[in-house]
Amino acid sequence: MEETKKLLNKHTDEYWRCARCSLCKWPPLAQIKSAEFSSVCCSMDYGYFHPWSGGGKIVIGASLYYDRVEVTEKMRDTVLQCTLCGACDASCKYSTDLEVLDTIFDVRQYIVEKIGPHPAHKKYADAAEKFNNPYGESHENRQDWINKTSAISNPDSKTLFFTGCTASYRQQDMAQASVEILNAIDHEFQVSKDEICCGSPIYRSGQVGTSKKYMQSNIELFDRLGVEVVITACPGCYAMFVAEYPPQLDDEHIEIWKKIKFCHMVEIIEEAIRKKKILFDEADKKPLITYHDPCHLGRGAEPYVSEWRGTKKKVYNQITVYDPPKIYRRGAKGVYDAPRNIFKKMNKTIEFVEMFRINEYAYCCGSGGGVKAAYPEMAMFTVKNRLDEAEFVLKEALKEKNTEKFIVSACPFCKTNFENSISETGKDLQYRDINQLVLELMKK
Amino acid sequence: MSKVDRNEVLTTMRSIVGNKFANSDDYLLDNYAYQYLGDLATGGESKFTNRPICVVLPSTTDEIVKIVKYCNENELQFKAQSTGWGAHNCAGQEDEVIILDCRRMNKILDIDTKNMIVVVEPYVISGQLQTELFKLGLNCHVAGCGANGSQLVTVTSMCGQGWTGISTGFSNRNIIGAEWVMPEGIVCRIGSWGSFKDSEDPEKVIDASEWFLADGPGPSIRGVYRGYFGAFGGMGVFTKASIKLYDWPGPKVLEIQGRSPNYSLVKNKMPENCDTYHIIWDDWEDFKDAGYLLAYSEICWGLCRIQGFDMALAAASNNTAMYTEKIFQDLAHRGGHELMVLIVADNKKEFDYRQKVLNYIVEKTNGEYNPLTQIKPMKALAFLAIIRQCNTTRGVFRAGGGFHTSLGALGSWDWCVEGAKIGERLKQKAIDFGGLVDDGADNVWGNPYEGGTFSHLEELFMYDITDETSRKAASHYLDSVIEANKIYPLGIGLGIGDMEGSAHQCDLFGPITSNYHTWMKAIKYEFDPNNASDPGNYTEGKKFEG
Numbered sequence: 005m006e007e008t009k010k011l012l013n014k015h016t017d018e019y020w021r022c023a024r025c026s027l028c029k030w031p032p033l034a035q036i037k038s039a040e041f042s043s044v045c046c047s048m049d050y051g052y053f054h055p056w057s058g059g060g061k062i063v064i065g066a067s068l069y070y071d072r073v074e075v076t077e078k079m080r081d082t083v084l085q086c087t088l089c090g091a092c093d094a095s096c097k098y099s100t101d102l103e104v105l106d107t108i109f110d111v112r113q114y115i116v117e118k119i120g121p122h123p124a125h126k127k128y129a130d131a132a133e134k135f136n137n138p139y140g141e142s143h144e145n146r147q148d149w150i151n152k153t154s155a156i157s158n159p160d161s162k163t164l165f166f167t168g169c170t171a172s173y174r175q176q177d178m179a180q181a182s183v184e185i186l187n188a189i190d191h192e193f194q195v196s197k198d199e200i201c202c203g204s205p206i207y208r209s210g211q212v213g214t215s216k217k218y219m220q221s222n223i224e225l226f227d228r229l230g231v232e233v234v235i236t237a238c239p240g241c242y243a244m245f246v247a248e249y250p251p252q253l254d255d256e257h258i259e260i261w262k263k264i265k266f267c268h269m270v271e272i273i274e275e276a277i278r279k280k281k282i283l284f285d286e287a288d289k290k291p292l293i294t295y296h297d298p299c300h301l302g303r304g305a306e307p308y309v310s311e312w313r314g315t316k317k318k319v320y321n322q323i324t325v326y327d328p329p330k331i332y333r334r335g336a337k338g339v340y341d342a343p344r345n346i347f348k349k350m351n352k353t354i355e356f357v358e359m360f361r362i363n364e365y366a367y368c369c370g371s372g373g374g375v376k377a378a379y380p381e382m383a384m385f386t387v388k389n390r391l392d393e394a395e396f397v398l399k400e401a402l403k404e405k406n407t408e409k410f411i412v413s414a415c416p417f418c419k420t421n422f423e424n425s426i427s428e429t430g431k432d433l434q435y436r437d438i439n440q441l442v443l444e445l446m447k448k
Numbered sequence: 449m450s451k452v453d454r455n456e457v458l459t460t461m462r463s464i465v466g467n468k469f470a471n472s473d474d475y476l477l478d479n480y481a482y483q484y485l486g487d488l489a490t491g492g493e494s495k496f497t498n499r500p501i502c503v504v505l506p507s508t509t510d511e512i513v514k515i516v517k518y519c520n521e522n523e524l525q526f527k528a529q530s531t532g533w534g535a536h537n538c539a540g541q542e543d544e545v546i547i548l549d550c551r552r553m554n555k556i557l558d559i560d561t562k563n564m565i566v567v568v569e570p571y572v573i574s575g576q577l578q579t580e581l582f583k584l585g586l587n588c589h590v591a592g593c594g595a596n597g598s599q600l601v602t603v604t605s606m607c608g609q610g611w612t613g614i615s616t617g618f619s620n621r622n623i624i625g626a627e628w629v630m631p632e633g634i635v636c637r638i639g640s641w642g643s644f645k646d647s648e649d650p651e652k653v654i655d656a657s658e659w660f661l662a663d664g665p666g667p668s669i670r671g672v673y674r675g676y677f678g679a680f681g682g683m684g685v686f687t688k689a690s691i692k693l694y695d696w697p698g699p700k701v702l703e704i705q706g707r708s709p710n711y712s713l714v715k716n717k718m719p720e721n722c723d724t725y726h727i728i729w730d731d732w733e734d735f736k737d738a739g740y741l742l743a744y745s746e747i748c749w750g751l752c753r754i755q756g757f758d759m760a761l762a763a764a765s766n767n768t769a770m771y772t773e774k775i776f777q778d779l780a781h782r783g784g785h786e787l788m789v790l791i792v793a794d795n796k797k798e799f800d801y802r803q804k805v806l807n808y809i810v811e812k813t814n815g816e817y818n819p820l821t822q823i824k825p826m827k828a829l830a831f832l833a834i835i836r837q838c839n840t841t842r843g844v845f846r847a848g849g850g851f852h853t854s855l856g857a858l859g860s861w862d863w864c865v866e867g868a869k870i871g872e873r874l875k876q877k878a879i880d881f882g883g884l885v886d887d888g889a890d891n892v893w894g895n896p897y898e899g900g901t902f903s904h905l906e907e908l909f910m911y912d913i914t915d916e917t918s919r920k921a922a923s924h925y926l927d928s929v930i931e932a933n934k935i936y937p938l939g940i941g942l943g944i945g946d947m948e949g950s951a952h953q954c955d956l957f958g959p960i961t962s963n964y965h966t967w968m969k970a971i972k973y974e975f976d977p978n979n980a981s982d983p984g985n986y987t988e989g990k991k992f993e994g
Binding site: 019072098319325 | 474475708772882886911915
């Protein structure tokens with residue numbers, strides 16, 4: 005069999021078992037809370053036709069696998085107009101054992117290997133090759149952001165604050181707020197001038213082979229620095245570390261990876277609040293906030309599960325079971341509680357209201373999976389949908405009161421997209437990164 | 449053979465709906481050829497059936513009229529779909545059919561709380577509608593396929609029964625009005641609507657009096673456009689439907705705890721004045737008597753046969769858990785003939801009364817409350833799954849990926865139970881051969897509805913769709929079901945039309961069931977002289993020669 009076709013060969017069960025039931029287009033049915041805000045797939049919302057859905061992309065894989073169609077640029081567009089948010093996978097897996105997201109990703113990789121990446125994604129990869137970041141910014145300036153803060157890093161610390169490319173160059177205030185919080189809670193850390201792109205934008209755009217060297221380099225960096233904990237404020241980096249690195253690393257690198265604890269800033273803040281290292285003042289006029297789950301901090305951050313090995317057998321004539329039982333990644337074990345626990349502890353300072361689509365069935369902001377770079381109009385279309393929902397629940401909760409309204413999240417990509425859309429549409433709410441919110445409202 | 453080629457069709461369609469909303473790329477057409485039951489339609493060979501010539505996403509009735517007229521003028525066929533689930537959504541023949549994917553027509557146009565009527569477009573699923581109705585103290589009938597099915601389609605074009613049919617009727621009976629683009633492109637508005645906002649012009653409110661056209665008693669247009677079973681896309685396109693609603697005394701929101709795949713009611717606590725009961729009878733006769741008594745007593749919000757094996761599948765978080773965890777094993781192996789009863793009452797007094805009557809019927813008919821399902825977590829899960837219709841795919845598709853229904857009886861409860869016995873015997877043979885999932889053979893699903901005046905039971909079966917031997921076995925089993933239907937004319941085997949087209953089924957069963965098919969063909973001929981509305985899963989038109 006042709007080497008690249010092995011990517012498709014892994015998913016023959018999905019090609020047969022997809023029931024074409026459209027569960028991949030909705031939240032798990034019991035969780036539908038509003039008819040208006042009940043789609044879960046931003047790809048389908050943008051593309052309309054079935055191939056844009058999770059199930060539809062499985063069928064594209066089947067069409068290719070059975071040589072029914074050729075790879076075309078239009079097909080590549082369909083497959084790339086997907087943020088890889090994993091909502092389809094989570095919804096399907098409430099009811100089935102299908103690996104929807106894995107199939108989508110392998111179909112994407114297959115198509116990219118056949119006809120090359122999208123030009124915008126190639127540009128990112130080329131820039132990263134040259135500058136260690138996809139934005140083409142100077143590597144020398146990567147950690148300049150910290151000089152604009154009063155935060156102190158300790159080069160001997162066993163904790164590394166991994167900034168990530170977007171927070172280093174585009175959303176520096178997130179990184180700055182993060183380290184100022186770390187200083188305030190006496191959590192020592194270091195930053196490294198040798199940090200490079202985590203590989204996410206290259207990997208997720210289907211250029212998996214090219215992305216591996218970034219993964220290896222970062223793991224080698226962690227080893228050289230002797231760090232035991234890596235903290236990041238970027239869910240893109242975080243999901244790469246906890247979920248995507250392990251299957252791509254060789255044995256030598258995986259041994260290093262196993263020794264490191266990876267944390268997102270929200271987990272650090274949650275712990276600090278629990279230990280009363282962060283306290284909040286009572287506010288006269290509480291701002292009203294809602295929270296957007298970043299896909300890579302939620303579904304995508306469910307830790308890696310090693311490939312199942314064991315015995316498959318058929319019971320009741322035709323039902324396949326696994327011994328030992330197979331563990332499924334359903335997107336339900338991501339970082340959902342930490343941000344909500346933070347908001348609970350801030351209840352004298354803020355008022356909090358949930359949107360309809362949350363946790364493992366949260367709607368995407370539209371900026372992931374290379375969409376913002378290659379299909380900016382889709383990113384804006386999607387984020388507007390999400391902001392409509394935020395605006396709706398905030399308005400409902402606000403009633404007659406007059407206070408500031410915020411959508412809060414914990415991701416530099418979500419931040420960029422939300423801020424762009426709010427500025428473009430003039431919506432009556434503001435965006436706030438969770439680190440910045442905590443820093444603003446915590447007792448100094 | 450059409451007079452026009454694919455490019456010309458695409459150009460015309462784009463001129464009607466806009467460039468973005470018509471497509472005929474090979475990979476996209478192939479996507480619309482893939483379907484659930486495609487494997488049974490192709491003798492176990494493939495999930496792919498026929499490719500359409502073009503797929504179009506209309507957003508208005510007017511656009512649909514133009515497309516339908518174009519098909520009539522150019523010897524093309526059309527078929528509409530909403531959520532597009534099942535092989536009947538595919539083109540009846542290769543490269544000749546325009547698929548109208550009605551995804552963009554997705555609005556709840558009006559909920560008339562006073563008259564208890566809702567007006568919806570094709571792509572409103574039951575889960576969406578029910579969510580909004582609960583907030584208003586109302587509910588709709590949800591067909592057994594699950595809350596992911598289109599409300600409009602179940603009432604206009606198919607035959608769908610649901611778990612709560614005893615209190616919410618069933619799909620064919622709940623349609624009050626329809627906007628119907630007839631096969632030649634004429635718009636017919638039939639039945640009663642209430643007033644609602646026009647989807648094409650939100651400022652315009654269409655008054656009921658403008659729309660009302662009496663439909664029955666007596667000869668009914670509803671009988672023409674859908675009959676009992678629905679025309680499966682073979683009699684035009686339905687763009688709006690007004691549907692009967694029912695009172696919902698339960699909570700406005702069902703609060704849920706847990707993360708996927710383990711959702712349940714918060715603290716596994718049943719809402720006030722609500723409960724579920726899974727009852728077993730070891731004897732068919734007792735089961736039959738109980739069905740009648742429960743239906744006539746009018747105490748049930750929901751009443752449905754659900755076998756222990758299927759319940760275990762729907763409750764367990766995966767197949768391995770279903771096989772290894774004791775509670776599911778015990779549930780799967782208990783045997784007997786079961787009914788699930790849901791009580792949803794307005795107040796405590798009423799709830800107590802209903803429960804007392806239930807106890808009396810269970811005792812009188814030698815039934816037993818299944819101890820395995822009387823525990824709080826199982827009750828809460830059953831309530832959530834049945835009320836929200838959210839575990840159907842999990843209960844029947846996850847086991848082997850292949851699922852379908854087979855021998856089915858529609859009529860009196862007695863008649864249905866007789867059908868169940870025949871179905872059990874027939875399926876046991878196929879199970880013994882090894883190709884089907886061994887679910888204990890007796891796995892009929894269904895219920896009496898509307899106070900027990902009418903009922904249905906259908907024999908479900910599952911198979912491993914990834915295994916060629918199992919797919920072939922499923923196909924052979926269905927052949928045997930068709931043969932059995934000739935010997936025991938129980939009623940049309942539910943859904944068998946998906947395999948070879950209902951047209952084939954009509955020709956097969958018509959001659960032994962009062963030649964109903966000659967009337968169907970005559971109606972199809974008169975309303976669709978150009979055979980433009982894809983007859984693949986309905987019937988070809990034929991002039992009546994009576």
